[in-house]
Amino acid sequence: MENKGPKGQYHYVPTEKQEQPEIYPIDATKAVTIQELGIIFNALGVGMTEEFAKLHKLEHLVVWPQDTK
Numbered sequence: 001m002e003n004k005g006p007k008g009q010y011h012y013v014p015t016e017k018q019e020q021p022e023i024y025p026i027d028a029t030k031a032v033t034i035q036e037l038g039i040i041f042n043a044l045g046v047g048m049t050e051e052f053a054k055l056h057k058l059e060h061l062v063v064w065p066q067d068t069k
Helices: 034-044 050-055
Strands: 002-004 010-012
Touching: none
Parallel strands: none
Antiparallel strands: 002 010
């Protein structure tokens, strides 16, 4: 069910408590392939600033805005 909030914004109002799946910690040091690490990083939405990337020579890992066109 949705209710109209301030300034015409819609807010989701749950009608019943929905059960959430149980989430477990990940130990990335146990990854056996680089592909597994890539899946983990992409799933978690890992990102970095331009400064961090340059400082640690990781610019090749960043998806720059012009790359998404």
